[in-house]
Amino acid sequence: MSRTPIEHPVIAIAGLGIESSTFSPARTEAPAFHPQRDAEVLTRYPFLADGKPLRAAADWRGALVGKSLPGGMATAAAFEELSADLLARLAAMPHLDGLWYDIHGAMTVEGIDDAEALLLRRIRDVIGPDVMVSTSMDLHGNVSRELAHRSDLITCYRMAPHEDHMETKERAARNLVRLLHSGADRPIKAWVPVPVLLAGEQTSTRIEPAKSVYAAVSEVEAADGVTDAAIWVGYAWADEPRNRAAVVVTGPDENAVAAGAERLARGFWAARRDFDFVAPTGTYDECLDAALASDARPYFVSDTGDNPTAGGAGDVTWGLTELLARPEFGDGGPTVIYASVPGPAAVAAAVEAGVGATVTVTAGAEVDDRHAGPLTMTGVVHAIRHGDRDAETEVVLRVGSVYAILTKLRKPYHHEHDFTDLSLAPREAAIVIVKIGYLEPELYAMAADWKMALTPGGVDQDLVRLGHRRIRRPMFPFDPDMADPDLTARIIPASTEPLSGADE
Template identity: 50%
Template sequence: MSALLPPPTRPRIAIAGIHIESSTFSPQLAVAEDFEITRGDELFSRYSWIDETWSQAIEWLPIFHARALPGGVLERETYETWKSEILEGLRALGKLDGFFFDIHGAMSVVGLDDAEGDLITGIRSVIGTEPLVGTSMDLHGNVSHELFEGCDLLTCYRMAPHEDALESRRRAMRTLALRTLSGLGKPAKVLVHIPILLPGEMTSTRIETAKRLYARIPQLEAQPGVIDAAFWIGFAWADQPRCKAAVVLTGDDADVIERLAMSWAKEIWEARDEFEFVAPVDTMSGCLEWARTAHRPTLISDTGDNPGAGGANDTTCALGELLDFEPVMSGDLTAIVASLHDAESVRAAIDAGTGAVADFVVGGKIDRRDPGPLPITARVQHIGTDPLGGSTAVLKVLRDGHDTGLTVIVTERRKQYSDLESFTRLELDPTATDIVVVKIGYLEPDLYELQRDWKMALTPGGVDQDLIRLGHMKIDRPMVPFDENVDSVQLRVITG
């Protein structure tokens, strides 16, 4: 009778990461309470493909993941606590074949200029140099030298808006799994930094020029010897040396990927003056004047305070202009401001009760850029809750005791109003509203389909589209659009 053979050993790949996009120009720190924390098998909820055949060939070992809405710089003590938990979890696992680094790529931490680089360096100090490390990032992340050195397989989203975020994460995990199973070892990789730093609203893949540049990826990946091609636009609202565009190619033919990476990087560099905003832009007052006769519903993006990119979500530039805009204040036109992060005003609305009229001082409590906190008298039209925004109040602004056309949403926590359900949950109908002002940059799919006319207001805030106005001090120079006459820049291939 033959002896029973032991079952085959599956490769062991650990999973961990911290996922946030941080504006260093926002006055609000990110804290632990801003994050959704998952540990152990709970992490599998992020990976709906975990039971697919290729994935079942791997023993996935999830440790820790923290994810938050984009915000400010993460407080150092919280970061160090989570970093220690990740490193201790890795030590407890022993020898690994691989590691999946589940990150955004634009996290900032107090006192660190390269948080992801610091984290992957710590991880490598525990797992060693042999395990394959893969990562999937937002295309608005940054690829520092340290991050590039610490990872073997790097990729990022290929769409902005990020409709392919899940697809990109699956692609990265599958590539890592199949490469580990193949036994082929580490691929060659090349990085080319490009001295361009542009806001995402100038690099949407819905329009040229980004549309054309990202369309190159299938052609590059079809070349023999290429595993993956990735292009990071970079994160414009952090002031750090790593903030810049980058391309990374991985593959098994070092000469091919080096040649292709340099050619692609040169194509991007030569297109540096071709990028345009995804929608017409104007001042907030200019947008309102235009909105008098625009098609309905009319959407205006309050771009400088977009919480989806790290804004504090409480600047009052847009609201201040609306309070002075007679067509809305007279009630001839209706408008919704979505929204202001203002827990104090939410509590006051709850105390007053639905239907009550009360005085409020809204916004400007965190990011005090002009005009700062604004007094309004309003009727509490609705009180509700939101999975992200928490307790929420809808305030109908009054003037001289009469209704105006202006409605303001105030939320307990920061909240980006990017989908129709967020409005209907509050019994609001943006399709029947003349002007909808949202703290967002380019419109996510729901709002993009809803609008019949759209402009982006170049408002101040932690994610100001006017990068020069923000005052970067630590980025590498020269850099487009901060410097003129940069035609002599020499691109350089970094190999790994």
């Protein structure tokens, strides 16, 4: 039965987002989510600015949206604090027609499995069963049967790196508005869990086979009877039963969404052995040797194991320790930039000494000391910068020919200005080492050559050696010779109906 068209629906926006590595000893507290509330929420989305067509198409109400840098699992207290605030704001709103649930999909909370589905269940208890919910996610999120069930529309990014992140959010909001304007009934959802769990660096859409696998998404979406199609790679560095790849196709035609979901799931499964790292890989020493032997400048090396944008603690000192032990990088050696290691006391000492001073400081390994201990360095303070949103305070310490960035709090380095703001010239450096996996677009464009170092840390790229215990088995690549799985589409009931069937 069709619903009554709503000319100017009231739509709330809410969500919490983080990638949480369960293999990192770090914990994430509530302030790390930088929560925005009420009208401030709308400022996150350029397509909801005053004068934009989508802004005028509905009465948008911000509840609470908080997004953290990836890191360790969220504490139970942080989740309860933020959830309670979000739910109270929703409860205070007038009758809602829709809710846009803006999440990441890989949030692990102490003592809780499938935190996003739990939060959406609580949201449903507040807003009622008749409100249409559109969920937008990162493709490195996880889609359990319950999350798909409690959402009416659900989608994710189609690019890795996520150059389409804002386009995806706009699509989720626009599809919700169209659904409410049309008065159409709740879409049908076809969900297929795919027993594959791979790192993002192995599934970049820049290269094959992910490029072709994801190209099929828009083809399925264009079919009659389909509203949206999505493939989730899943999040590799958490150990929960929901962690795996998944496909969801939504639309008004059950046959069309089922056929589309099965096509995408079969394509992903068929390509599983062809996925490979987005760049040449090697040990750390092999990557440094290659950089030194190359004429390509700047030569980028990804220190992948402690990538803070994948869930690493960010303060593993192993990479910088090994770098400073190399004799090639003493005084007069090739210029190397290393980003970064947190060390609040080291930063404070450098700030007190001032630019140009020689200091001896100790940094790192306050959170993750499993691979190397705190690192003591003597060097010249090259730069100091205050006021960064993530790091708060940054300093650059020159040790021999290495310019090591130290931070008060952990920070990812993805943009050229992250370096130039610190009086560093990455384009003129011989080697730039960044705690990252695949290079973000600006760094990728800047790199004359590039290798990924398979280094230790909470987001180790060697998934099999990490020690997953709770994922559903069999799972590729943990069980490389497993039989072909059942990739038949599961039709998920509408969110107003009881959830049937196991979360296979």
